[in-house]
Amino acid sequence: MKHVLSRRVLEKITTVEWHDFSELNGEFMFFKKINQMKNNPVVWFEIYVDDISRARDFYQTVLNIKLGDMPDPNDSGLQMVGFPMERDAANASGALIKMKGVKAGGNSTIVYFASEDCSIEEARVEKAGGEVFKKKMSIGKYGYMCICKDTEGNMFGLHSRK
Numbered sequence: 001m002k003h004v005l006s007r008r009v010l011e012k013i014t015t016v017e018w019h020d021f022s023e024l025n026g027e028f029m030f031f032k033k034i035n036q037m038k039n040n041p042v043v044w045f046e047i048y049v050d051d052i053s054r055a056r057d058f059y060q061t062v063l064n065i066k067l068g069d070m071p072d073p074n075d076s077g078l079q080m081v082g083f084p085m086e087r088d089a090a091n092a093s094g095a096l097i098k099m100k101g102v103k104a105g106g107n108s109t110i111v112y113f114a115s116e117d118c119s120i121e122e123a124r125v126e127k128a129g130g131e132v133f134k135k136k137m138s139i140g141k142y143g144y145m146c147i148c149k150d151t152e153g154n155m156f157g158l159h160s161r162k
Helices: 007-013 052-063 118-128
Strands: 016-024 027-033 044-048 068-070 079-082 093-098 111-114 131-138 144-149 155-160
Touching (some): 052 118
Parallel strands (some): 111 155
Antiparallel strands (some): 068 079, 144 155
C-alpha cells in the first residue's frame, strides 16, 4: 500500500510552492522550496533495534564502517550506537537505538545509505545475516538503488550514481 501525504497536509508542515510536471513514476505533482535551505532537510535518523550488538555488526559489515558508542542523553535506559558523522559535511547521520517499548522492524520509513556502487554493499548483506529485498536496479538519471532488510527486520536502502 502506498502512503501519500495530501497537498493540504504538506502545505501545513512545509513551505512549498506547487508545480505540475510531466509524469514521473505515476506522480503528477512536485514541490519547490520557496526558502532555499543551506542544508539537507534530514538532520538525523534512528534505526530501532532489538539486539544492538547484532545490528552494529551487521551495519559495520555491510557498509564497511565503524559505529561508535553514544551516551544516553538523559539516563533513560537507551542504548545508542552512532554512525560516523562529519559536522560540516553534507547528508545526515544517525544511530542504532534500543529503547524499551519500541520494537524493531515493521515501519514504513526507509533510510538510504550513500555508496560508490551499491552492488558492493548489496553483496555483503546476506553474508552479514540480512536479506536483499530488491536487487540493484536503475532509477534513471538518479542512479541506482537496492532495498535490503537488516538483522532486526528493518528495511533500508543503498543508493549509488553507478
